[in-house]
Amino acid sequence: MEINQIGEFGLIELIKKEVFSKDKQVIVNIGDDAAVIKSSPDRLLVFTTDTLVEKVHFDFRYFTFEEVGWKAMAANLSDIAAMGGIPKYALVTIGLPKSVKSGDVLRLYRGMHRIASRYDCKIVGGDTTRVPKDLFVTIALLGEVEKERLVKRSGAKKGDLICVTGDLGESLAGLEYLKKYGRSKLPLVQKHLKPYPRIHEAQTLIRSLKINSMIDISDGLSSELFHLAEESHLGAVIYEEKLPISPQCVKIASLLNLSALSLALSSGEEYELLFTIGKKQLSKLVRIKRRVKAFVIGEIVDPGKGIKIVQRSGKAASLKRTGFVHF
Ligand code: ADP
Ligand code: MG
Numbered sequence: 001m002e003i004n005q006i007g008e009f010g011l012i013e014l015i016k017k018e019v020f021s022k023d024k025q026v027i028v029n030i031g032d033d034a035a036v037i038k039s040s041p042d043r044l045l046v047f048t049t050d051t052l053v054e055k056v057h058f059d060f061r062y063f064t065f066e067e068v069g070w071k072a073m074a075a076n077l078s079d080i081a082a083m084g085g086i087p088k089y090a091l092v093t094i095g096l097p098k099s100v101k102s103g104d105v106l107r108l109y110r111g112m113h114r115i116a117s118r119y120d121c122k123i124v125g126g127d128t129t130r131v132p133k134d135l136f137v138t139i140a141l142l143g144e145v146e147k148e149r150l151v152k153r154s155g156a157k158k159g160d161l162i163c164v165t166g167d168l169g170e171s172l173a174g175l176e177y178l179k180k181y182g183r184s185k186l187p188l189v190q191k192h193l194k195p196y197p198r199i200h201e202a203q204t205l206i207r208s209l210k211i212n213s214m215i216d217i218s219d220g221l222s223s224e225l226f227h228l229a230e231e232s233h234l235g236a237v238i239y240e241e242k243l244p245i246s247p248q249c250v251k252i253a254s255l256l257n258l259s260a261l262s263l264a265l266s267s268g269e270e271y272e273l274l275f276t277i278g279k280k281q282l283s284k285l286v287r288i289k290r291r292v293k294a295f296v297i298g299e300i301v302d303p304g305k306g307i308k309i310v311q312r313s314g315k316a317a318s319l320k321r322t323g324f325v326h327f
Contacts, residue, residue, distance in 0.1 A: 220323025
């Protein structure tokens with residue numbers, strides 16, 4: 001069977017069947033933002049990997065080498081954030097075409113190092129290989145999480161409020177802008193080129209209130225909402241009027257003749273966190289609003305109710321699993 005018939009997640013399910021282990025040390029296996037391994041009675045390691053491939057995830061027509069490095073590291077840091085973890089050590093594998101200049105490779109590392117060092121995360125090794133054409137960067141990141149701070153995709157409870165840490169639609173709006181008009185200092189273009197992982201925000205949230213489930217938005221709000229609801233065996237409803245969409249995103253969407261709503265639902269690489277909390281936690285969420293941006297966008301419901309969006313008109317519609325699709 002060709003992989004575009006089963007899609008990325010169908011393929012991952014097949015891989016999971018082939019290699020799934022019941023090792024007691026594996027606390028979180030394939031299926032979350034990162035794996036969690038119990039390395040000693042009081043220590044949990046968080047382990048993730050993510051790749052950026054030229055022409056698939058970025059294009060040197062509007063990315064600098066430094067930005068590619070930054071973004072590759074940010075994607076990995078974001079997966080650690082989504083588990084409630086603290087990033088520690090990274091291994092970096094680079095696939096380079098012969099024509100690439102050493103100065104550019106060092107710029108790539110400068111980008112990785114700049115964002116990693118904000119969180120005291122160190123690059124401690126990797127691998128270097130030649131590729132026939134398009135460059136890639138793969139990072140494997142190891143972090144730590146305290147047992148009581150670990151948050152999974154699967155912990156959502158019926159009645160939970162669904163929240164996000166920031167404006168939606170920005171990264172895709174930024175990409176579309178880049179494709180049409182080239183580089184710009186617009187914040188949403190910068191968010192596409194140099195996203196900030198929500199490590200500190202996740203830590204503040206977890207220390208201040210009980211977070212039941214969490215996932216980072218790397219493939220788009222709607223796709224991540226499906227993951228979170230499915231892993232928790234529940235349904236979800238979100239409200240169009242509650243989605244945080246910045247005035248600038250609305251403006252750029254209209255300039256580009258795009259719908260701001262579909263940007264908000266399908267923009268990948270936002271690296272905001274999508275999380276759920278019990279209703280009683282709301283007052284605590286409001287109290288930390290100065291330190292962490294958080295917007296309530298919906299609630300977790302019975303699984304039979306599916307995954308819905310209530311439009312401004314008040315009509316509920318089934319949400320489509322849009323977002324970034326690899327195959
Ligand atoms: P994320 O978007 O958070 O990086 P993915 O959607 O890439 O997560 O992956 C979903 C889950 O499937 C993760 O637990 C990841 O580790 C696992 N996974 C993805 N690709 C593979 C693969 N080729 N082999 C084994 N596990 C994989
Ligand atoms: Mg993720």
